[in-house]
Amino acid sequence: xxxxxxxxxxxxxxxxxxxxxxxxxxxxxxxxxxxxxxxxxxxxxxxxxxxxxxxxxxxxxxxxxxxxxxxxxxxxxxxxxxxxxxxxxxxxxxxxxxxxxxxxxxxxxxxxxxxxxxxxxxxxxxxxxxxxxxxxxxxxxxxxxxxxxxxxxxxxxxxxxxxxxxxxxxxxxxxxxxxxxxxxxxxxxxxxxxxxxxxxxxxxxxxxxxxxxxxxxxxxxxxxxxxxxxxxxxxxxxxxxxxxxxxxxxxxxxxxxxxxxxxxxxxxxxxxxxxxxxxxxxxxxxxxxxxxxxxxxxxxxxxxxxxxxxxxxxxxxxxxxxxxxxxxxxxxxxxxxxxxxxxxxxxxxxxxxxxxxxxxxxxxxxxxxxxxxxxxxxxxxxxxxxxxxxxxxxxxxxxxxxxxxxxxxxxxxxxxxxxxxxxxxxxxxxxxxxxxxxxxxxxxxxxxxx
Numbered sequence: 455x456x457x458x459x460x461x462x463x464x465x466x467x468x469x470x471x472x473x474x475x476x477x478x479x480x481x482x483x484x485x486x487x488x489x490x491x492x493x494x495x496x497x498x499x500x501x502x503x504x505x506x507x508x509x510x511x512x513x514x515x516x517x518x519x520x521x522x523x524x525x526x527x528x529x530x531x532x533x534x535x536x537x538x539x540x541x542x543x544x545x546x547x548x549x550x551x552x553x554x555x556x557x558x559x560x561x562x563x564x565x566x567x568x569x570x571x572x573x574x575x576x577x578x579x580x581x582x583x584x585x586x587x588x589x590x591x592x593x594x595x596x597x598x599x600x601x602x603x604x605x606x607x608x609x610x611x612x613x614x615x616x617x618x619x620x621x622x623x624x625x626x627x628x629x630x631x632x633x634x635x636x637x638x639x640x641x642x643x644x645x646x647x648x649x650x651x652x653x654x655x656x657x658x659x660x661x662x663x664x665x666x667x668x669x670x671x672x673x674x675x676x677x678x679x680x681x682x683x684x685x686x687x688x689x690x691x692x693x694x695x696x697x698x699x700x701x702x703x704x705x706x707x708x709x710x711x712x713x714x715x716x717x718x719x720x721x722x723x724x725x726x727x728x729x730x731x732x733x734x735x736x737x738x739x740x741x742x743x744x745x746x747x748x749x750x751x752x753x754x755x756x757x758x759x760x761x762x763x764x765x766x767x768x769x770x771x772x773x774x775x776x777x778x779x780x781x782x783x784x785x786x787x788x789x790x791x792x793x794x795x796x797x798x799x800x801x802x803x804x805x806x807x808x809x810x811x812x813x814x815x816x817x818x819x820x821x822x823x824x825x826x827x828x829x830x831x832x833x834x835x836x837x838x839x840x841x842x843x844x845x846x847x848x849x850x851x852x853x854x855x856x857x858x859x860x861x862x863x864x865x866x867x868x869x870x871x872x873x874x875x876x877x878x879x880x881x882x883x884x885x886x887x888x889x890x891x892x893x894x895x896x897x898x899x900x901x902x903x904x
Contacts (some may be wrong), residue, residue: 481796491780494791503858504785506851508838511824513766514541516548518853520844522625525596525904528772528819529557530842532603532713535768535821536612539711542766544694545686551615555624556701559673560610561598562630564738566638566665569593570658572735573642574651581646588895589735593638594631597902598738600770600870604713605742610676611701612709617680623672630672637661637668677701682708716770717873719755720747721866722899723806727751728885733893733900747899748876748885752863756833758871759822768821768840772868772903775818778861784841784850786857788864805864809898816867819903820855833859867899 455461472478484493516538521530533552541550572589579586623630641661648654680699686692696708725731731747759769778788793800801813808814824838839855850856857866876882893899 494793494796496790496792499790504856506856508824508826510763510827512768514538515823516541518840518845519551519842521842524625524627526554526558527842528598528903529554531770531819531821534840535770536709536711538768540709543710545688546684547687553613553615553618555620555673556613556618556676557606558624559669559676561606561738562669563666564606565594567662568738568740569638570641570645570661571740573645574654577646585895590639590642594634596627597904599745599902600718601743601745602738605739607713609739611705613677613680613701613704614682617677621673634668715872716870718747718868718870719750719758720868721752721755722749724809725749728881730885730888730890731893732890733895733897735895736900748882755866755869756862758875759869760825760834761875762871763822763825768823770819770821770870772816772819774814774816774865777814777865782848784855786861788860814865815898815901816903835859
């Protein structure tokens with residue numbers, strides 16, 4: 455038997471080791487009929503540390519939204535930031551929402567166009583090469599990055615949900631994505647067989663007409679003009695009507711939050727801090743802004759997020775939501791599960807190694823709406839989070855989540871804040887002038903929040 459084999463001797467030794475520890479059988483019995491999350495949870499720790507009390511909190515908190523069976527978290531998170539500022543401006547009810555489906559529709563179309571252009575640009579790359587196979591791996595999915603939102607919103611504007619409500623494919627996008635993916639791969643094949651660049655782009659335009667047809671059949675035709683009416687929640691219950699709006703005039707005149715004034719700060723310990731980074735072949739709007747990050751120590755992300763919250767503005771962020779996470783309570787806490795008590799050990803990777811070994815990357819976008827800072831000179835001990843998974847008993851605090859500061863250190867990758875907050879920092883100012891480092895298309899910093 456080869457020394458590489460899993461030998462009977464090794465299995466026998468493992469069985470002896472297992473049987474020598476009586477607690478293994480207790481753990482086995484518990485795990486055999488329960489969710490591991492419930493078994494591993496440290497109840498005493500949770501009782502002491504998972505109270506929803508925060509010293510810093512937004513002046514207005516709205517009802518949590520639901521992305522349903524779609525990967526639109528990044529869109530929901532952005533529009534939730536925008537609606538919060540609108541709700542303060544107009545004293546809107548807590549059920550007010552902007553149309554996530556409107557942004558979703560235009561992102562889908564722009565994403566098709568971006569993909570087809572990337573296929574044309576990579577025609578000289580081998581079909582079985584890493585870049586082309588990466589492009590083909592998931593040409594149509596739901597996730598995205600902040601700067602992709604900037605491109606779509608600045609180009610098309612936004613509308614209230616009443617002007618463009620959800621359709622079935624907005625709330626359960628898997629079927630649409632499969633249909634569009636099949637077509638995009640077919641069109642990619644035809645474009646790679648096309649000889650002349652000018653002919654390729656004529657063919658791309660034909661394909662985009664077909665993509666538009668598919669998207670509009672599934673999502674409906676977005677409004678070019680609409681009226682917006684609402685009744686304020688103040689004592690007077692004032693009724694207001696705005697007429698003959700376009701999505702862009704609505705954005706300009708009624709949304710007191712500019713997506714283009716924001717900047718993405720990331721924490722990537724693999725790469726040098728106070729430098730600019732982008733990811734190759736990542737985007738959606740061809741003429742939109744590039745996906746651009748300033749890499750900073752994690753303490754700087756906390757600093758600027760907290761400053762923003764104290765100015766009564768929510769903060770869009772991206773993290774690895776599934777790690778050290780209790781789905782029912784929506785608590786993210788590195789100390790809430792007793793792995794060592796059950797298994798005798800736990801993984802030893804730090805944040806950098808998790809990125810390098812494929813154990814972690816950004817998977818979800820949400821919104822900071824509060825924090826608990828016991829000491830004015832210290833980092834918060836925990837952060838209040840607006841999620842987009844609906845409300846109810848199995849969705850945290852009526853749809854709001856919590857993450858601890860230690861969890862922030864390990865699994866937070868990106869926060870988005872106003873550019874004016876960072877320009878006073880000389881090191882960041884120099885970083886913004888530095889040459890942009892281009893990470894490969896498959897780098898974990900190119901992960902899309904779902």
